[in-house]
Amino acid sequence: MKKVQFQSPWLPYLLLLPQLGIVTVFFLWPAAQAIQSSFYLEDPFGFGSTYVGLDNFKDMITSTDYGRVARFTAVFTFFVTVLSLGIALLLAVKADKVLRGASAYKTLLMWVYAVAPPVAGLIGVLLFDQHVGPIVDLFAMFGWKMQIGVNYFDTSFAMIVTAVWKQIPVNFIFFLSGLQGISKSVQEAASIDCRSGFRRFWTVTFPLLAPTGFFLLIINITYAFFDTFGIVDVIVKNEPGNNPVTLVYKVYLDGFRGNDLGGSSAQSVILMAMVFILTIIQFRLIERRVHYT
């Protein structure tokens, strides 16, 4: 790459300023505020706040509601990650076999990715609509009367399916390019060395795909945790009631619906810490990934 020398030592900083400004205003400042208010008890009517130390965190951890949501988030994340990775891998392996069809496949699946999460959520909701949703009708034929937004299990099911549906294309693209990155002659050498295609997959293809897999695992956990806000929001339609919600959604509910800014800040601080850890793991993995091939 060509190196450019700036005349003035200040110019690069000046050019960086807008970006730094955006990061400060929309991320650093709110983050600092969240950390600060997580130590305060905010008056619901806006009349000042009191320093309460770690009370917000204690309340949060001991609250049964938080435990329930955390458990659901864990289950939700587990299913979304495992299903969207598993299905995408299966599709990618099939697509890789019929290389010629692959580009059509790819575009087709990328369309879904191009649909923003709230829209994906909306479409998901349509599919699961109580009256006109084809999926609801389908299950009804098998005798399962789904009640989305009312029944806890049915709602969770709809959320997971929609979130998986939205995430498969991304995983598919990564897996497919990972598969195509495996040398054809290595695959052929393996087909001479091992007759069983199943065994070949687990001993050669899968290990060579592992770096992509690790990388996607982190991406998917992050997705299930944070990027599914839109999907949750559209499905519970602002009526959390007894419905399952994720931790991120609870931050929003407690802060803006429950007016418990302190508690909601404490929750978001925990989430920030998790993002931080996931990011570190991801960087580590990306570094390791370079060594492959």
Added chain:
Amino acid sequence: MATITLDKVRKVYGGSVEAVKGVSIDIADGEFIVLVGPSGCGKSTLLRMMAGLEEITTGEIKIGDRVVNNVDPADRDIAMVFQNYALYPHMSVYNNLAYGLKNRGMAKDEIDRRVKEAARILEIGDYLERKPRALSGGQRQRVAMGRAIVREPAAFLFDEPLSNLDAKLRVQMRVEIKRLQHSLGTTSVYVTHDQLEAMTLADRLVVLSGGNIEQIGAPIEVYDKPASTFVASFIGSPAMNLLKVKADGNGLALATGTGLKGANVKGRDACTIGIRPEHLEVVSGPGEGEGIHLEASVNVLEPVGAESYLYSSFADGGDEILVRVSSHARHEPGEKLYLRAAPENIHYFDADTGRRID
């Protein structure tokens, strides 16, 4: 150990590209066959059909007494060495060698014995725990060879295994492959586009062009009696001089009009004659001795060490001919040469089909 029999094997890609056009070869047990030809002539395709990596469109391939057309690659009892080695990047050298044996359910100590033995023969014992990425090209090549020999297969299939190595290593590995094949006595089919590699390795050469066999024979046979102008120009380096000639009152005439003395056209009015650069003798004057006499002038002199090549042309232009002389012979660009080729060193080919006329 086994024979390999190809009977009218054809390969058509995608319904239109005919890469191999009805090839029949009988490969004897323990024989070293080299498939040679220019890029795109179908030699890899042919080899890959023997390996089972490519479907056979029509025809039949037999390994031993068994028709293998519909047999899985893993069940054909062959081992293949690929151009880019195709080692498993995530496995140690040891596991690269052991993988094919493990999958065949071989006992652990037998696997260990074979891997150690192969490592000893190929001198890769020190790297058994390393991953392929920590090896040089030459070492990877040895590992790829090792992966083939531990299998003790009925046949080895090589697809340009040396073309990623530097010139010196290539010569060294070439000798080693030949030695190894001789001591193991395993039937081998080797694909290359390098005619020198083909000549030095083969018990028998199969020269391919455009999906057809041009000639099959021992290297020296092919060299001495090329079956067509294609083989004549492909085998031997530098390539044979090919001159289009017409019948003339007292012998032959080049297409450009220069007369050649002292040869016949075998009863035709036109043909192509071929003379190897080493069979053109520089003589002191016109018309000395029997055979064909040519007069040409030197354009470029190319010394390559043991010998020199004279790129020369005839007085009236036209084809350029190459003359091989000793590096100690003194020649200058622009110098006039009197050349002679003995009758037994002149090859005649049909003017239209390019086939040899005897």
